[in-house]
Amino acid sequence: MSERPAILGGEPIRPQGPPEWPPRNPAIRDALLSAWQDGSWGRYDGRHCRELIEQLAEHHQTEHVILCSSGTVAVELALRGVGVGSGDDVLLAAYDFKANFQNVLTIGANPLLHDIRHDDWQFDVQSLECIEMPQSTAVLVSHLHGGVVDMPALRRWADRQKIKVIEDACQMPGAQLFGRTAGTWGDVGVISFGGSKTLSAGRGGAVLTNDATIAQRTRLYTQRGNNAYPLSELQAAVLLPQLRSLDHNRQRRLDNANTLRESFATSSGLRAFKLKADCEPDYYKLGIQYDPETFGGLSRDRFSAAMRAEGIAMDPGFRSLHRIHSRRRFRTVGDLPEADRADTNVLVLHHPVLLEDNAALQEIISATERIREFAGEIAK
Template identity: 40%
Template sequence: MPPPDRSGGPQPGANSLFFPAWPPQWPEITESILQAVHSGHWGRYRGEATEKLREKIVELIGGGHVRLVSSGSLGVELALRAAGVCPGDQVVLCGYDYPGNFRAIEILGARPLLVDADPSGFSVDPESLRQVSSDSVKAVVVSHLYGVPAKIRQLHEICDQNDWVLIEDACQTPGMHIDGRLAGAWGDVAVLSFGGSKPLTAGNGGAVLTNSDRIASKLNAHLDRPSDSTPMSELQAAALLPQLDRLDECNRIRWETYSAIVAGVDWTGQATSSCCVTESSTIYKAAFLSPRRDELIQRLRRSGLPVGPGYRSMHRSSDRRCEKSGPLDRCRQLGEQLCLLDHAALLSTGSLRSELVNLLSAAG
């Protein structure tokens, strides 16, 4: 059996079922890439595919300014820089989050200030954020994880009241609707990722979005030297364009499979946020809590299911590295109990979906 994965990504068992391939092996992706090759645009600094991708992101999510970058992780760092975060500033984030966001804050010489996760989800708890009182806070990083939206409207209001820059990490949830807006449309600056496992994938790549001319100007100052210092390639953009056309379809299939799991598997009564996952969600991974997580993961892997633990919670980070607001009990629970089923399995349909539900039920 493979060793436990602490990166937040499930690992398939030795006898994995034949779930739909991810990255997707769609003929239109091959055709789009070949078109970029045959046209010669693949060798240009900026070609037709990158410009068309930028336009499509603007059309999908909004944002008067969109910059394509080399990764979502770098996108968060660039968002922090463009927000004016400097050495000595504090940046609030959830104690349970993608670890790269914590590191991005440290790289800038700023200091992470950890708050607890929402009891019904994985992101910043609005009540915990309201308890923060510091003149040193410059920005708040809010991540939508696994398809469960943060309470972004409340968090947006709190940030506005305190003059904090809201950085919205929508790397895992392209196309997810939240209170009438798409994920990525709520922040002062937002980030998408197109990493290898993401619902939109080019192996690597990302995007930074903002409606603020001031933030866009600072972002451009970091990127233009005078050529783009961290570009996305034309071939990556060509691979992404056909996926955007099928994003809604894939999100619908994942939602239907997730609903079948919740309805058909008794132990998913422990689904940590099934009430928050809706038809409008982009379910990156199906997330469930189990007090016997490692044992459950072993059983599921033996059945051939692509499962793994969630991120390591940062509540144990030393006081030398960060500040903490409260005991972060919810973050501790997520770090110890969260089990994730990969979204490739959620693309199952028909008899394969039924088999998936049966295997989950038997293992639980």
């Protein structure tokens, strides 16, 4: 029985389950205690937020940083900052975080969905080269699950079309993409400090831009006698020590993700999103393309349930936007075959385990091999 998958009654490979997040970081404890002792935790405008703005600006080499209450709010502010308004078209990938679609609708604009690449299921820039977008105001792209949008190509296309670029780097703040930091290729970038993110404050986000007009438009929208979408001093206090260790942790996640990528490549059925040259991404999630046929027809969701039973946080990805919204709410640029495939076959491995040792990586590999062996029985 011990060799059988946990979902079939065997002993789980990782009985302690996934690592907790956020971790019990002594530097965060010290920041909380210091904020309590000096009373800064309850101030409207204090040193922690100012220092966080300075550190984020330096880390991203950007002139303007606007802190806010969530990554979702940051995307809305970015849309408003570039001048998107009622009736405008906003181009985005058909496979993306649901809130980005809803933000476009919130300001009265129209989502225009485009397909994704076959090798990493990111926004497909190359197929835009022969397309004219005279009515579009902005393109909103996300780097998802360790995958990277081809930002140099997108930048060239958008400049020719005179379309603003919003770069959603909520899943990989600080990553190095084509010689720049993620979030700085666009006219405006956004990052998130949500509770499960690699920089975590429970909630929170930031807007990044070098365009003074975008920054001013954003600030005018948020200031209503006070800041309508604030990040608190206490949140900023706990983010500062995490930001100082971000590059070190990112490199460890990258190394461990590459180890898993190489391991998956030796067996069929699981393929990590393709790693682009000249990029050092980060991994809030490690994206995996799942092939059910090589697992005896076992569905992606059933495979995920079996991995969860083993104590591994490998879950289904997002639903594709055109599959979960009424056709009246959006238009498409061509067909969406890759987004259809992603809808049922994206797997994501949550990032905390990528900070652990090789033994933890081997547990992931062993769990996938065990499930493969018993896939037919699990499917029944």
